[in-house]
Amino acid sequence: MLRKRLFSLLLLGLSPFASLAAEPEAPGTPAGFTFRYLTATDGVPLNVVETGNPQGPAIIFLHGYTQSYLSWHPQLDDAVLRAKYRLIAVDLRGHGASGKPWDKAAYAGHLPWARDVRSVVEQLGVSRPWLVGWSFGGFVAMDYVREYGEAAVAGVMMTGSHGGLLSRPMGPPPAFTGDLDLAIEGARTFMKMMSVQPPAAATIDRGTYANVMMPPYVRNAMWGKRLDNTDLTPRLKLPVLMILGRQDLSLPADTIATALASRSNITVRIFEQTGHSAFIEHPAQFNQELAAFVAKAGVAKGSAQ
Numbered sequence: 541m542l543r544k545r546l547f548s549l550l551l552l553g554l555s556p557f558a559s560l561a562a563e564p565e566a567p568g569t570p571a572g573f574t575f576r577y578l579t580a581t582d583g584v585p586l587n588v589v590e591t592g593n594p595q596g597p598a599i600i601f602l603h604g605y606t607q608s609y610l611s612w613h614p615q616l617d618d619a620v621l622r623a624k625y626r627l628i629a630v631d632l633r634g635h636g637a638s639g640k641p642w643d644k645a646a647y648a649g650h651l652p653w654a655r656d657v658r659s660v661v662e663q664l665g666v667s668r669p670w671l672v673g674w675s676f677g678g679f680v681a682m683d684y685v686r687e688y689g690e691a692a693v694a695g696v697m698m699t700g701s702h703g704g705l706l707s708r709p710m711g712p713p714p715a716f717t718g719d720l721d722l723a724i725e726g727a728r729t730f731m732k733m734m735s736v737q738p739p740a741a742a743t744i745d746r747g748t749y750a751n752v753m754m755p756p757y758v759r760n761a762m763w764g765k766r767l768d769n770t771d772l773t774p775r776l777k778l779p780v781l782m783i784l785g786r787q788d789l790s791l792p793a794d795t796i797a798t799a800l801a802s803r804s805n806i807t808v809r810i811f812e813q814t815g816h817s818a819f820i821e822h823p824a825q826f827n828q829e830l831a832a833f834v835a836k837a838g839v840a841k842g843s844a845q
Contacts, residue, residue: 572622578663580633581655582646587637588660591616592627597694597834598669600660601629602677604700605762606730608636608750611674613743614823621827625834628669630660632680634758636750642757648764653680654687661692668694670834674819675790678703682769685778695779695837697830700788700816702796704769705776705806713763716756727751734817736787743820773803779837780806783829785814785821807833 578586589609599621601612609616609629616627631638633656634647646652657680661669671693673681678701685693696703716723731747732738782800784793797808809829811818819826 573616578659580639580652580659582641582652584633584639584641584646584656586633586639586656586659587631588628588664589616590626590628590664592622592625594626596625598626598628598664598666599830599834600657600666600669600671601627602657602671602673602680603629603632603635604675604677606635606727606751606754606759607674607747608753610636610746610750611817611820613746614820615672615827615830618823618827621831624831626666628660628664628666630656632656632677634762635754637753640755640758644761644764647758647761648766650683650686650766653765654683657681657684658688668692670694670697672697672699672830673701673703674698675700675816677701679765679767679769682772683766685776686769686772690776690778693778695781695833697781697783697833699783699818699826700785700791702782702791702800704767705773705780706796706799707770708767710767713760716759718756720752723752723756724748733789734815735821736785736813736815737821739817739820773800776803777805779833781829781833781837782806782808783818783826784808784810785816785818786810786812787814788816790816 572591574590576588578588580586587609601615603609603611608631612629615621616629621627633652634640671681671684673696678698681696681698682703682705685696727748730751731744734747782796784791784796786793793810797810800806800808811822811825814821
């Protein structure tokens with residue numbers, strides 16, 4: 541039946557995939573997702589997906605390097621989170637279904653990234669959101685705090701990231717080319733390195749496809765992105781929660797926890813048997829931590845006022 545429908549649509553010159561996207565049988569996307577394009581301050585279109593309780597506290601999810609909003613399916617499709625919170629996930633510029641400007645300046649420093657988050661906040665009418673950043677997304681969250689101040693957010697949760705609050709080694713930038721075979725192989729390798737145990741096939745597919753959607757000129761340009769936020773660390777009072785994996789090859793969890801132990805506003809939790817993607821590897825535990833963080837920090841901030 542489905543094959544006949546697809547063939548009929550093709551004969552009519554219509555896109556079968558666009559037509560089927562809103563139907564119940566479409567795979568992958570849960571019901572209740574709203575997709576919209578917002579416009580960044582420099583005109584870049586930003587793909588944004590929203591779900592959950594429109595009256596609840598807003599949580600904005602910021603994905604990792606080469607990824608997309610698809611990374612956050614285990615959170616966007618969580619019944620408890622959807623009942624309590626307004627859940628918003630953004631495809632960052634250069635990533636996923638968002639615009640991919642040619643100019644290197646569109647990715648340099650911290651301003652483009654901070655302003656993109658601001659565009660989402662303003663155009664969706666959000667007040668003081670919670671920011672959740674995975675890996676590179678943690679740096680984007682801190683870009684926003686740097687530019688708009690702590691009063692602009694309720695709290696920041698990072699996973700697989702310290703958001704540049706600690707120094708990080710920088711190697712020489714690679715030179716990416718338009719070799720798509722190489723990009724596909726690199727994407728598959730990337731997804732295998734994200735978790736201790738292999739994730740579900742759908743998760744691997746989503747991450748692989750998103751990775752390949754990022755063109756080489758964007759990858760090269762992003763080496764101009766600011767990644768050092770160590771100047772913020774001693775003066776940051778905002779509630780921050782870091783979820784790190786014990787087996788994360790990119791971040792030494794215990795070292796980070798020790799280095800930040802003196803910061804009373806920063807909590808570091810280490811998940812056992814976890815790599816770089818705790819929110820995918822242990823979604824139930826991660827989602828509980830997120831809900832508890834929002835509840836606890838929200839109560840503390842309310843009593844402080």
